[in-house]
Amino acid sequence: MDYILEGILQAVALLASGNAETLSAVAATLKVSSVSMAASLVIGLPLGFWLGYHRFPGKRAVRTVVDTLLSLPTVLVGLIVYALISQRGPLGEMGLLFTLPGIALGQAILAIPVVVALTATAVESMDRQLSVTLRSLGADRRQLLLSTLWETRFGILAAAVTAYGRVMTEVGISMMVGGNIKWHTRTMTTAIALETNKGMFAMGVALGLVLLAIAFAVNISVSFLRRRAR
Amino acid sequence: MTLPASPIFRIEALEQRYAGRRVLHVPSLEIAPGAIVGLMGPNGSGKSTLLRLLGFIEAPSRGRILFKGSPAGPFDARIRSRVTLLPQDPYLMNRSVFDNVAYGLKLRGQRSDAAGRVHRALAAVGLAPARFARRPWYALSGGEAQRVALAARLALEPEVLLMDEPTASVDAESAERIRQAALAARDHWGTTLIVASHDWSWLFEVCDIVWHLYAGTVFPTGTRTFLPGPWIPGPDHRWHRPLADGQHLVVPAGTDPSAPAYIESHRLRLTRQPVTGQGRVVLKGTVLRLALIRRTGQVVVTAAVGELALTAVLEPEVLRKEGMAPGDAISVAYPPEAVAWIDAT
Numbered sequence A: 001m002d003y004i005l006e007g008i009l010q011a012v013a014l015l016a017s018g019n020a021e022t023l024s025a026v027a028a029t030l031k032v033s034s035v036s037m038a039a040s041l042v043i044g045l046p047l048g049f050w051l052g053y054h055r056f057p058g059k060r061a062v063r064t065v066v067d068t069l070l071s072l073p074t075v076l077v078g079l080i081v082y083a084l085i086s087q088r089g090p091l092g093e094m095g096l097l098f099t100l101p102g103i104a105l106g107q108a109i110l111a112i113p114v115v116v117a118l119t120a121t122a123v124e125s126m127d128r129q130l131s132v133t134l135r136s137l138g139a140d141r142r143q144l145l146l147s148t149l150w151e152t153r154f155g156i157l158a159a160a161v162t163a164y165g166r167v168m169t170e171v172g173i174s175m176m177v178g179g180n181i182k183w184h185t186r187t188m189t190t191a192i193a194l195e196t197n198k199g200m201f202a203m204g205v206a207l208g209l210v211l212l213a214i215a216f217a218v219n220i221s222v223s224f225l226r227r228r229a230r
Numbered sequence B: 001m002t003l004p005a006s007p008i009f010r011i012e013a014l015e016q017r018y019a020g021r022r023v024l025h026v027p028s029l030e031i032a033p034g035a036i037v038g039l040m041g042p043n044g045s046g047k048s049t050l051l052r053l054l055g056f057i058e059a060p061s062r063g064r065i066l067f068k069g070s071p072a073g074p075f076d077a078r079i080r081s082r083v084t085l086l087p088q089d090p091y092l093m094n095r096s097v098f099d100n101v102a103y104g105l106k107l108r109g110q111r112s113d114a115a116g117r118v119h120r121a122l123a124a125v126g127l128a129p130a131r132f133a134r135r136p137w138y139a140l141s142g143g144e145a146q147r148v149a150l151a152a153r154l155a156l157e158p159e160v161l162l163m164d165e166p167t168a169s170v171d172a173e174s175a176e177r178i179r180q181a182a183l184a185a186r187d188h189w190g191t192t193l194i195v196a197s198h199d200w201s202w203l204f205e206v207c208d209i210v211w212h213l214y215a216g217t218v219f220p221t222g223t224r225t226f227l228p229g230p231w232i233p234g235p236d237h238r239w240h241r242p243l244a245d246g247q248h249l250v251v252p253a254g255t256d257p258s259a260p261a262y263i264e265s266h267r268l269r270l271t272r273q274p275v276t277g278q279g280r281v282v283l284k285g286t287v288l289r290l291a292l293i294r295r296t297g298q299v300v301v302t303a304a305v306g307e308l309a310l311t312a313v314l315e316p317e318v319l320r321k322e323g324m325a326p327g328d329a330i331s332v333a334y335p336p337e338a339v340a341w342i343d344a345t
Helices: A002-016 A019-052 A059-069 A074-085 A100-124 A128-136 A139-150 A151-171 A172-178 A187-195 A202-228 B047-054 B098-107 B114-125 B142-154 B172-191 B200-206 B316-322
Strands: B009-018 B021-031 B036-040 B062-067 B083-086 B158-166 B192-196 B207-215 B217-220 B224-227 B239-243 B248-252 B261-262 B269-271 B279-292 B300-305 B308-314 B328-334 B339-341
Touching: A002 B224, A019 A059, A019 A100, A019 A139, A019 A151, A019 A187, A019 A202, A074 A100, A074 A172, A100 A139, A100 A151, A100 A172, A128 A139, A128 A202, A128 B083, A128 B114, A151 A187, A151 A202, A172 A187, A187 A202, B009 B047, B021 B217, B036 B047, B036 B172, B047 B083, B047 B158, B047 B192, B083 B142, B098 B114, B098 B142, B114 B142, B114 B172, B142 B158, B142 B172, B142 B192, B158 B172, B172 B192, B172 B200, B192 B200, B200 B217, B200 B279, B200 B300, B207 B224, B224 B308, B248 B279, B300 B316, B300 B328
Parallel strands: B036 B192, B036 B207, B083 B158, B158 B192
Antiparallel strands: B009 B021, B009 B062, B207 B217, B224 B261, B239 B248, B261 B339, B269 B328, B279 B300, B279 B328, B300 B308
């Protein structure tokens, strides 16, 4: 049992001293998750609004597909993205394999269904009178979209936080597409996996603590925003 | 010389279907600018659908609506923020009263005098801006919320204001404020008002014209009384509708036992005197209410017969002679051959 306690103490020491290798993994994770989240929100919010707002034949089927994609295995996304961006793949010339943008691409694919499904649910659960009200006050199509998203901001915030949690904590895509290259594409999660394999708990625990702290900070700020908006 | 005002709305062969079922059918109808039009009729008769179509909130299944002479539809720049609908359950957005009222002005990018317009609109519905402007949306009573929603429409200084049962769920003070604010809009800006309501005093005292909607069809009010089914064949080869109190509504056999029938109101006799049959159907009823049609001086009498409320329009002298008052027991008599069927085609 001593080595676990020792690992935690070393972890605190690593963080306190600002260990460069640890901070590099933290920075890589923050960079890649910010890019993938931005992309998934830009693509997922309008799609989610569209799916939640409109009624069309086959809507239930589309919802089922999106809901299935919620549990997309990260290793499968990793495999697909790897195949796409490897030298022989259709996007091979872009040189994305073993880069942070490559990981971001995979993570965006992971996060988009989460954003779409949760946004659609939030928009669907809105009072139908909202749309009538916005339109009767003169909203055009773009203003209708933006105002509806703004009215459903708490549902969308929940969608973003859930997607962020999924992106931050995934290992499969970062490992397969990023290659876990030290100082370059090594993220917090791939670093933890590697260090644990080596039997080195300290850095793994330290990064785990950072992940928890980020999750905590995100949730605190969300509940703060929610309270302020009331 | 004054030219006759061209209609602000012109309806042509309008039809609306939901899930294949026709809910509204208006072959043709015109509304003059600045008119106050009342819509009455039971729930599900198509009032709200007509208002949503006139407000260009939804597009019709067939036909078209001309706004000031040319066809218009949802999201047309020409009608946005000029034609506005106050829905039955207005939705207030998650923001302050001020921001709710200013929302429409913000949408059309109107910065100049926005605050002044918001304050005037709030004052028009009887909400002191100093007390209410900064309130959050959830700190309002039902009547206040309805008035804020109306103020949001008034801030636009609309050409057409459509209101769907604006006073159905508010107290008397709010109802009066809403009525006055809507009339002031007509007086100040020439706003055309179209109001769906069950509130008879609203409709008959305020409106220039009242239309009766029944089963998706528009009728001029006062000329027809509706006799709703369902009908069952009777022993006399006529169709009957048994009422809860054991009386029977009797009509000539038709084609659709679920269709409503109607009778020209002047063929319906309402009287406190005993009436003998002589081939007529005679029913016992109770006077529920009297409402004055301000424009013509006639009186709309509503009588409870069984579970139905039948209406008839009486000339003022007839009413004076009869001395009718709510609560009076009366006879309702009509010759069954005067009953006709609503054309379902």
